[in-house]
Amino acid sequence: MDKIKEVAGNNTNDLVEMNRSAIVRILQQTDGCSRADIAKMTGLTQASVTKIVAVLIEMGIVSEVGFVRGNGNRRSIGLRLNAEKNLVIGVKFSRHVFSIGVFDICGKNYTKQETEFGLDEFAEDVLAEMKKQIHELLNKYKNIVAIGMAVPGPYLRKEGRIAMVTRMPSWHDVNFIDEFQNEFDKPFFIEQDANAGALAEWWFGNHGRPLNSLTYFLVGEGVGSGIVDHDRLLLGNLGIASEIGHISIDVNGPACECGNRGCLELYCSATAMLKKAKKLLPEIFQEEITNRWEACNKVFIAAKEGNEKALELVDEIAEYIGYGCVTLINGYDPEIIVIGDSISQGGNLLLPTINRIVKERILPEISSRVQIKISELTIDPTLYGAAAIATDKMLRKPSEYLVRK
Numbered sequence: 001m002d003k004i005k006e007v008a009g010n011n012t013n014d015l016v017e018m019n020r021s022a023i024v025r026i027l028q029q030t031d032g033c034s035r036a037d038i039a040k041m042t043g044l045t046q047a048s049v050t051k052i053v054a055v056l057i058e059m060g061i062v063s064e065v066g067f068v069r070g071n072g073n074r075r076s077i078g079l080r081l082n083a084e085k086n087l088v089i090g091v092k093f094s095r096h097v098f099s100i101g102v103f104d105i106c107g108k109n110y111t112k113q114e115t116e117f118g119l120d121e122f123a124e125d126v127l128a129e130m131k132k133q134i135h136e137l138l139n140k141y142k143n144i145v146a147i148g149m150a151v152p153g154p155y156l157r158k159e160g161r162i163a164m165v166t167r168m169p170s171w172h173d174v175n176f177i178d179e180f181q182n183e184f185d186k187p188f189f190i191e192q193d194a195n196a197g198a199l200a201e202w203w204f205g206n207h208g209r210p211l212n213s214l215t216y217f218l219v220g221e222g223v224g225s226g227i228v229d230h231d232r233l234l235l236g237n238l239g240i241a242s243e244i245g246h247i248s249i250d251v252n253g254p255a256c257e258c259g260n261r262g263c264l265e266l267y268c269s270a271t272a273m274l275k276k277a278k279k280l281l282p283e284i285f286q287e288e289i290t291n292r293w294e295a296c297n298k299v300f301i302a303a304k305e306g307n308e309k310a311l312e313l314v315d316e317i318a319e320y321i322g323y324g325c326v327t328l329i330n331g332y333d334p335e336i337i338v339i340g341d342s343i344s345q346g347g348n349l350l351l352p353t354i355n356r357i358v359k360e361r362i363l364p365e366i367s368s369r370v371q372i373k374i375s376e377l378t379i380d381p382t383l384y385g386a387a388a389i390a391t392d393k394m395l396r397k398p399s400e401y402l403v404r405k
Ligand SMILES: [Zn+2]
Pocket: 245, 246, 247, 256, 257, 258, 259, 260, 261, 263, 265
């Protein structure tokens, strides 16, 4: 059915909803902007904006917030989204741990909790615990309008299955759509982790608007990327587009579990860095560190303190991330690349080398127009992204999904 809808036209009702959505999306980004600002940003006439805003206020989706300073210092009435009436649950599922949080559609966090589990635990027991916790939150927070979930990629989104779950064979056959979609009386949406991170940066990352194309470059236990291009997540046919971690950077390199050789993920993931760090820097791993984010951070701290071997290793990782950025730029022409997950803790230790590689290998007319940043989100981008998956759907069909008075 989806396919038929994609090539079909829009009826008047769809157009009305699209315009409501355009306004709601601006207000999600720009709290307190006026009707005149919205007219300028959407290209809609002032009269149309006034009419649509009146309906959104009547529905209880938007409120007036008193006067703001507008053009030529004139005072005009500001508008805001009633975000507190529209909460979403974000669920992040990953190896060893799942996290669940409650957020509003403007990204404010109300609560979050984390549950660890072992690789030997039965998938059905872990799923039962996840469902129980979600039900508890639904009982506690009455304004929840939707649930979003982020799972490790590559995730076959039409089938609801994760294609490759390293060291977790019991999860290979789990159908996430069957498990979750009918469990709750709220809409439920699932995407893979890098896509979730891209949506988190798009909706909650304060990158400003207008913004044409943003790439989230996930460099953690795995390596992947998520792309929002002209307001839409790039999905491909199966939902596995932009799996940059499995692009080969050495066709004769080591074999990867995906079947390819010399995949980028084998050179700059946390797994790759920690494997090398344990050989090169045994002194910093004398005590066993179970938290892998902390283990990565130890390497970066050693580099900051001037440890030569740590500096060399961090520089090597940054080079590979740089090659990844070159591929992302050539493949997807992003305006911003945001690097996130555990390796991004390296921050300014990584950026100069990444930028140098990009400058060396991309035409200056292009490289000078791409910003490469480290994620500044204070909440785990994948969990935040799970909430952003649901938020994204809500903002596209505000009168269908958002709370009415
Ligand atoms: Zn691979």
